[in-house]
Amino acid sequence: MVLTIIGSLDLHDGHATGTDKTSTDGGTFECCEHPGAWGERGINVVLGFTTNGRDLMSSKEGKMLSLNAERARDRLQVIRSHLICQPNSCQPRSDVQKGLGQIFFSPVAAKVGNVAEEVRSGLAAAGVTNVEVEGPPRGLEETYRHLLTIPALQFVADLTRHFNDQVDRMLKERIRKKVELDLSGNLPTFPRKSEVRGGNWRVAPVPRRLTCRYLDLGDVTPADTDRFIKALQCDVDGIQTDFDDGHCPTWRGQLLGLHNVCRAVMGQLPGVKNISQVPILMLRPRAWNMIEHNMLVDGKEVPGPLFDFGLLMYHCATTLVAAESGPFFYLSKLEGANEARLWNYIFCWAQDKLNIPHGTVKACVLIENVLASFEMEEILYELRHHSLGLNCGIWDYSASFVNKFGHRQDFVLPDRNKYVNMQRHFLRSYMDLVVQTCHKHGAFATGGMAATILKPRDLKIITQVTSSKARELVAGVDGFMVYDMGFVPIMKKLIAPRNPNQLEKLREDVVIKPFDLLTMPSGGVTLEGLKHNIAVGVLFIESWLQGKGHYIFRGAVEDSATAEISRSQVWQWIRHRATLEDNGEVITRGLVQKLICEFVKEAVDVEGRDRETIQIAAEIFEEVVTKREFPEFLTTYLNLDHTFLAHQKQLVD
Numbered sequence: 017m018v019l020t021i022i023g024s025l026d027l028h029d030g031h032a033t034g035t036d037k038t039s040t041d042g043g044t045f046e047c048c049e050h051p052g053a054w055g056e057r058g059i060n061v062v063l064g065f066t067t068n069g070r071d072l073m074s075s076k077e078g079k080m081l082s083l084n085a086e087r088a089r090d091r092l093q094v095i096r097s098h099l100i101c102q103p104n105s106c107q108p109r110s111d112v113q114k115g116l117g118q119i120f121f122s123p124v125a126a127k128v129g130n131v132a133e134e135v136r137s138g139l140a141a142a143g144v145t146n147v148e149v150e151g152p153p154r155g156l157e158e159t160y161r162h163l164l165t166i167p168a169l170q171f172v173a174d175l176t177r178h179f180n181d182q183v184d185r186m187l188k189e190r191i192r193k194k195v196e197l198d199l200s201g202n203l204p205t206f207p208r209k210s211e212v213r214g215g216n217w218r219v220a221p222v223p224r225r226l227t228c229r230y231l232d233l234g235d236v237t238p239a240d241t242d243r244f245i246k247a248l249q250c251d252v253d254g255i256q257t258d259f260d261d262g263h264c265p266t267w268r269g270q271l272l273g274l275h276n277v278c279r280a281v282m283g284q285l286p287g288v289k290n291i292s293q294v295p296i297l298m299l300r301p302r303a304w305n306m307i308e309h310n311m312l313v314d315g316k317e318v319p320g321p322l323f324d325f326g327l328l329m330y331h332c333a334t335t336l337v338a339a340e341s342g343p344f345f346y347l348s349k350l351e352g353a354n355e356a357r358l359w360n361y362i363f364c365w366a367q368d369k370l371n372i373p374h375g376t377v378k379a380c381v382l383i384e385n386v387l388a389s390f391e392m393e394e395i396l397y398e399l400r401h402h403s404l405g406l407n408c409g410i411w412d413y414s415a416s417f418v419n420k421f422g423h424r425q426d427f428v429l430p431d432r433n434k435y436v437n438m439q440r441h442f443l444r445s446y447m448d449l450v451v452q453t454c455h456k457h458g459a460f461a462t463g464g465m466a467a468t469i470l471k472p473r474d475l476k477i478i479t480q481v482t483s484s485k486a487r488e489l490v491a492g493v494d495g496f497m498v499y500d501m502g503f504v505p506i507m508k509k510l511i512a513p514r515n516p517n518q519l520e521k522l523r524e525d526v527v528i529k530p531f532d533l534l535t536m537p538s539g540g541v542t543l544e545g546l547k548h549n550i551a552v553g554v555l556f557i558e559s560w561l562q563g564k565g566h567y568i569f570r571g572a573v574e575d576s577a578t579a580e581i582s583r584s585q586v587w588q589w590i591r592h593r594a595t596l597e598d599n600g601e602v603i604t605r606g607l608v609q610k611l612i613c614e615f616v617k618e619a620v621d622v623e624g625r626d627r628e629t630i631q632i633a634a635e636i637f638e639e640v641v642t643k644r645e646f647p648e649f650l651t652t653y654l655n656l657d658h659t660f661l662a663h664q665k666q667l668v669d
Contacts, residue, residue, distance in 0.1 A: 131157045138166040147173045150310035153268040159275045163327065169311075171369065172326035176313045178365060179358070183319050186358055187304065190351055193387065197420060204390045205530050212397045218458035219396060219403040220375050225296055225340055226404060226460075228253055228516040231507050232298060234465035234497035235262030235575055237565050238280075239273035247295070248280060248288045250501050251508065254296040256465075259324050260303055260348045261412070262575045263565035265655065267310050274327050281332040292339040298380065300346035301325045304355070305652045309661070322362075329366045329377075337376055344404060345379040349412065351387045353394030363402050380404040380462065384412035384577075386420055389446055389533055392453040405460030405494070408447050410438060411577040417536070418584035422646050427536055428592050429585055433548060435539030438464075438484070444491075445532035451492040452523040460517060463488040463496035467572045470502035477571075482510060489514070492521040499573045540597040541589055549582035550611050550637070553650075556582075558625070558633035560654055576651050583650055586641040605642050612638055 132151030139147055147169060152160030196202075207213065232254040238244045247255045259265065259273060277297065279285050288294060301324035308323040329343060336342030347359055363377040381388075381395055383406050388395065396403055414429060414436060421427040429436060438444060447463065454461035466481045481503060485496055489510070494517040498507060552569065556579035559567045566575035588594075589603040596603065616634045619625040636657065640647055647653045655661075 131160050134161075135164060135166070135169070139169065142166050142170065144170050144173060146314045148312040150267065152271065156268060156271055159271050163271060163275050163278065163331070168327060168330045171330045172311070172318065172323060173313045174369070175326045175362070175365065176318050176322050179322065179362060180313070180316065180319075182358055182361070183304065183322070186355055189354060193351070194420065198423070203421075203530065203534055204387055206390050207394060212394055217397065217400065219400045219405075221458075222378060222404060222460075223340055226344065226378065229405075229460050229462060229495035230511045230514070230516075231495060231504065232256055232462075232497045233295070233499070233501065233504075234258070235499050235566050235573055237263035237269070237273060238276040239263060239269040239565075241272070241276055241285075244276055244280070245285055245288060246501065248285065250295065250504060252295045252504055253495065254298045254344075256300055256346060256497060257297045258300045258565075260300050260306075260346075261565070261577050262573075264560050264563050265302060265306060265308075265320065266563045269563055269565075270308070270310075270324075274324065274331075277328060278331045281335050290339070291335065291341050296344060297336075297342060298344055298346050299324075299328055299342070300348060301328070303349035303649075305349065305649045306655060309655075325362065325366070329370060333366075333370050333372055333376075337372055343377055345377065346407070347379050347381045349384050350381055350395065351385045353391045353398050356381060356395040356398035360399050360402060375401045377402050378404040380407050380460070382407045382409055382412070383446075383450060384409045385416040386413065386533070387416075389413075389449065390530070392449065393457070396453065396457055396459055400457075403459050405454045405462065406450050407462045407464075408450050408493075409464050409577060410436075410443060411581040413446065414443070415577070415580040415584045418581075418588050419646065419648055422584065422588050423591065425592055428588055428594060429581075430537060430539030431541045431545035431597075432581055432585060433545050434542060435537050438487070440537040442533055442535050442537065445528050447488070447491055447493070448523060448526045449528045449533070451521070452526045452528075454494075455492065455519055455522050458519060460494040460519070461492065463491075463493040465497035465499055466503060467499050467574075467578070468503075469568060469571050469573065470500045470506075471571070478506060482506060485510060489518075492518050492523050494518050541594050541603065543596050543598045546586070546589070546596070546603065546608075547611055547615070549586050550608065551615055552582040553579055553586065553641070554612065554615060554619075554630070554633050554637045556650075557636050557654065558630050561629050561633060580650055583637065583640050584646075587643070587646055590641060608641060609638060 132149070135149055139145075144166065149164060149169065197204075231252045233247050233250060233252050234256045235258055236244060236247045236255050237258050244257075256262075257277060259270070263269065263273065276285070277299065280288060280294070280297065281291050283290055291297075302320035304319065304321060306320035308318045308320050311318045311323060325345070333343045347356075350356060350359075359379065363379070364374060366372075367374050367376060379399060379402055381399065381403075383389055383392060383395075392406060396406065411432075414432065417427050417429060436443070438447060451461040453459075463485070466485065468477055468481050470481075471477055481498075485507065488496055496507075498504065548570075552574050555567060555569055556574060556576065559565070566573055568574070572578075586608060590605055590608060594603050595601065601607065612634050616630055619630050620627045636654070640650060640653055
């Protein structure tokens with residue numbers, strides 16, 4: 017006899033307990049106490065099981081088990097989530113075993129079946145209405161089963177319903193601010209002095225494992241299982257577990273990435289230690305500009321960050337709390353304090369629902385928008401009970417100037433490779449203000465990611481990256497990120513003599529005015545810089561068409577942040593008819609089209625790239641950089657574009 021799912025349990029406070037004993041065909045099962053951190057609080061569960069391929073729930077014995085209608089309702093999907101995906105439960109076994117603190121199920125006995133239909137019928141049986149979820153990509157049926165359980169989907173649906181209107185208002189407020197700036201010609205300024213700016217408040221203390229934030233790995237998409245495992249084995253303080261800039265949100269990538277995070281938290285990834293002994297997972301859900309096409313609640317697609325946050329919290333929060341390892345988040349692309357306030361409401365709601373103490377969730381806000389740089393104190397204040405500080409990011413931040421002021425001649429950015437870096441006044445002022453604001457209120461300030469790929473014994477590259485990060489440390493940051501794990505031992509030597517953080521460095525010498533943040537650097541445009549931006553933009557779109565969120569190009573990792581600044585600059589240079597330093601030629605649509613064609617030809621003939629894919633990518637890139645109105649986000653454009661979605665559907669099918 018093979019038991020697939022067995023028994024009767026009560027799940028309370030993350031623990032599964034039971035005393036029921038079932039005997040059939042000579043097989044006996046007795047529930048034992050099990051620290052099931054995926055447990056659904058207060059739910060009684062009846063499990064169906066099979067014997068010799070026969071569904072026992074339709075037999076006389078099964079009907080006896082299903083007398084309790086309340087239990088029968090949640091029998092199948094709940095237990096698949098809460099027990100199958102426990103530590104060590106994914107090892108191949110031919111039967112069910114009972115051990116101290118463990119219940120094992122046999123994956124080989126589980127039927128794949130019509131998983132999507134199971135979800136639909138399970139939602140209906142649980143009384144969850146007006147929720148639609150697409151079926152699993154080929155080969156991810158069990159991942160889908162473990163992740164998208166009925167209680168988990170209900171949690172995401174409840175979260176979405178509770179905050180849908182607020183999210184819509186927030187996005188409309190973004191539009192209102194942009195229109196107001198365009199019509200008035202005004203520029204942002206700091207809010208008037210208030211209890212926030214004049215007060216002596218401090219953010220809440222952080223847990224023990226967050227007191228040292230010196231070195232994180234960046235752009236680690238958990239959909240890349242191999243790199244994710246290597247990151248978990250790396251000697252760093254944290255991992256930017258990325259569903260945003262370095263990740264492509266295909267249905268396959270989203271499910272695989274979320275499931276890999278759950279596996280890491282539950283100790284199920286091969287060669288990976290307990291979650292309390294690996295680097296902190298800094299979970300980075302998608303930004304507000306992204307939506308999840310594959311789940312609808314009340315006829316509307318779910319906001320991407322709510323889908324990611326909801327599933328991560330539901331499946332992982334209890335275990336992370338018990339291990340003093342989370343849940344901790346990065347929040348991307350906020351534009352103001354009102355958006356921080358919304359996230360604070362979301363954190364409070366989730367903590368209440370999951371019975372987690374308020375203030376347990378901690379979050380670091382990435383200041384990636386010029387408007388947010390004028391409300392740093394207000395952002396910290398709104399999240400003061402959940403704050404992990406603020407982070408600097410050079411390329412998304414620089415691209416936001418084109419986003420907000422790109423039609424204005426005064427805000428034309430010069431060649432980024434030659435004239436835009438953190439030593440320029442507007443970016444140095446931005447970092448100084450982040451450090452001063454954070455340390456004034458007891459919060460951490462972290463720098464950006466070194467995107468360079470380390471070449472063996474290349475002293476020039478080592479010197480460049482080390483010098484850049486040393487300047488950030490002198491400025492007072494409490495940490496930064498690297499992409500290449502080869503830099504980890506080098507960076508560890510750089511930070512070795514220092515205290516766990518630099519909160520004592522208050523930077524009272526810093527006095528920043530709006531002018532300091534809004535003055536563009538001088539400089540022109542080079543032909544090489546234009547070609548480089550075209551290449552980065554086209555290759556990023558090609559990468560997305562292949563379901564990948566980042567790629568390596570000319571010795572550096574390129575992700576959506578560098579793609580954003582690249583396509584933004586090309587759009588802006590065409591719009592304002594910038595001229596090339598090399599020969600005085602005006603940058604026109606015709607010139608850009610010519611350079612795109614040359615790049616595609618070289619990519620196919622010399623590099624051997626797939627002609628059809630690179631051609632599609634080039635056409636989309638040309639569309640984006642020649643639009644009359646500037647597309648706010650390249651990733652939004654792609655995620656809503658028919659060509660991209662159709663290409664992804666082909667990959668899934």
